[in-house]
Amino acid sequence: MPLRVYNVLHREKVDFVPIHEGKVNMYVCGPTVYDHSHLGHAKSYISFDVIVRYLRFSGYDVLYVQNLTDVGHLLESGEDRILKKARQASATPMQIVETYARSYFADMDALGVVRPDISPRASAHVPEQIEMIEVLIEKGHAYVAEDAVYFDVTSWREYGKLSNRRLEEQETGSRRLKGSGKRNPEDFALWILAPEEHILQWNSPWGRGYPGWHIECSAMSRKYLGETFDIHGGGIDNIFPHNECEIAQSEAANGVPFANYWLLVGTLTVDGQKMSKSLGNYTTIKDALARYRPEVIRTFIFQSHYTNPIDFSDEALQAAERGWERIVGAVRLTRDKLRDAPDQGENTFADVLSAHRAQFVAAMDDDFNAPMALAALQTLTGEVNKLLNSGEVINKPTLAAIEATYSELGGQVLGIVPQGDAHSIDMKLTDGLIRLLIDVRKQARAEKNFARADQVRDQLKALGVLLEDRADGTTYRLE
């Protein structure tokens, strides 16, 4: 079955056909690094993480580019947000950029988000942006005003095609014309001339200044992925004006289509309202990670389709946590039994595994339907638990096949099943010591010395080690 994706550009679900067979070139709008990231960013980048992981799992060679915006992203006041932060922190702009770029990567690493292959920065691609602006001016799609170089939206008939906006139907605030050399209110800045005291500025054919926000994505995607590439991703909240401007600039400059497929992620909300800096209703990723495991945050996000909004609450996270625990509980038990299972025998569970794998793959092939894929893992977990609790001896080939299925689908693709077998010396030692204590407690229980047995269990619990007695022995898990 072919992979199908919902292409926002045409508002329909279509078969995914890459430009070059077996190869996917993909660009996702990255963050502006002027503050710590919050869970809204997590939803976006975890969603694309799974898209990239699944494409690779499906055999595609993916080149994943995600930019870092470190210049040109202006506040409503017209002030560059990086500069504002730098002034507040009495730091240089590049210190701010470096600080928060590192923070961003640290957060993404902690969430298990696979790093993009290339993370280009806007400030490091000024020549490429200038070059593109020059082409736009030559072709009559941009003009030089006294304060900036603007893209002339009336020169590009298709402007608005992604977001279905018609210029004449928009509420055009007069504010946007105030004090600028724009010909049309919807014209947007490609290059902004900087006053002398402005800290971030470069030489350009039009005078010293800095690039506008939108041009960076056009210039950098072209540089690394070509004039036409396969997938462009981002948050739905940036469909206008940012994504719209990108398309217009790129197609006007290059004369060929920009991205073939547009995949946009729904918003993370809090009490139905978008999580955002300006509303102040945000939870940083660092704060969230202090309360929930990364796998739990991922599971929470996978419980709704990436295109839909999802509402954040502690209740929802806790529900996700319980659901996640059920899955990894089965995995833990499987790995535990694998330690001393008989080698002989055939995989008697192959049919169940392949049926659930097929469900999982069918779900993901249908526009990366993670909620449905997760459901397949959940029903598989029911089957696995039944098998493991049946009281029968299960052979190694069967257990290994179960383990491999979870590691592949739940681990490699979704990133919610941690790797087994901690190989570090510390973990081996810890594991050995815990098992030693389990043996000691077993002895006490055999002697009906329940006080001693409970003491071992209670003290281990205080250390975050939870013991679970089963008919076939005691297992443990770390809190």
Place this chain on the structure above:
RNA sequence: GGUGGUGUGGCGAAGUGGAAACGCGGUGGUCUGCAAAAUCACUAGGCACGGGUUCGAUUCCCGUCACCACCUCCA
């Protein structure tokens, strides 16, 4: 005002023109020294509301209402 989207059980959330996934929660069993986990059964007679098409609609069409996002900085 324009554009796009959403409205499904106590909560979260999939999905389909022909008996409503999955998870959480709840109730009652089983297992168990206790605890924890697991497991079994039950838990929406209806999918915002009103029309229409159809043998049949939650699913398609029209209308209405509500909420959200974007049109102004945010993935």
